[in-house]
Amino acid sequence: MKHMPRVLIVEDEPAIAELLAVNLRHSGFQPTWAMDSVTAQVELDAVLPDVILLDWMLPGESGLSLARKWRADPRTKAVPIIMLTARGDEHDRVAGLDAGADDYIAKPFSTKEMLARIRAVLRRRAPEQAGGSVQIGALLLDSSTHRVSFEGQPLKMGPTEFKLLHYLMQHAERVHSRSQLLDRVWGDHVFIEERTVDVHVKRLREALGAAGPMVETVRGAGYRITAQPVAPAPTTRAARVAQAPSTSASAS
Known part of the structure; x- marks a missing residue:
């Protein structure tokens, strides 16, 4: 709308x-x-x-x-x-x-x-609402047509997630605190808790699918979008076992 x-x-x-x-x-x-x-x-x-x-x-x-x-x-x-x-x-x-x-x-x-x-x-x-497109890696956002695609495939997301993504992409690689994002993305509202940002970041990652890891959490600081997300270290027991050095079974 x-x-x-x-x-x-x-x-x-x-x-x-x-x-x-x-x-x-x-x-x-x-x-x-x-x-x-x-x-x-x-x-x-x-x-x-x-x-x-x-x-x-x-x-x-x-x-x-x-x-x-x-x-x-x-x-x-x-x-x-x-x-x-x-x-x-x-x-x-x-x-x-x-x-x-x-x-x-x-x-x-x-x-x-x-x-x-x-x-x-x-x-x-209103320079932030200017038309045009912005691209990071294979992620493309076109504000004039209100469309987002990753590797040529269209993505669907709500208006708040779109606005959040637009702002992050316009300021790629920079870390933004929750309060900064509230001010820039939700600036026309007053009584919104910072946890609201976390909820919409989660929804944004889900909407981005394979591009979700591009939206990174910077512990203690906030969020940023990056073209080269850091692969998360494996944390499951199966992953640790897979990475452990193999022991010789030929003891006999």
Whole structure:
């Protein structure tokens, strides 16, 4: 299923918020409305949006103050912010951008302009989702067609496993901790335990089949994908017996 970008609308005027939400839904976005800073923070704590439309003039804490606060928070600092305001002179635009906004739209504005600006900031902030293919050895992932193959044979996997594999392949041979993977692969969710990573790595290895050993566990550090997996040492009793030096049976 195609990802519908989430847009958090922080706007205290219901008529404007509803107009924005309707146009966003019709254009393939998933809008959420917050009418003040408190509600906006609750929404952000629940799920990170892909972009924030932030009104400058809000009851209580201003949009300018919110932008500064969210830019200072490691969890929200990368979320694109577009300021919406009736204050359109150069001084105010500079103040909005200095506070951390990625773009600035002065009211009144057309919905076409708003949609174009949202798409522009999403393109700038989403290099990991860029199309194209990446290959490690005989393992090939094509993000534009959402297909994975190993030695020419197609592999089936779920969307989370695909995203996890894509990220690992883009950073081959590097070791990633569970928390790093949660941040990069599950970044739009908040309350996920690190054990979740282990579950999806297990599913990914199962989906990869013969290529599963390419996803290595680095003890005490995390996971990595490598073109030359280390063959595991035999641990079974039968394997140890097979490797033991043979003793002469001709004692008689």
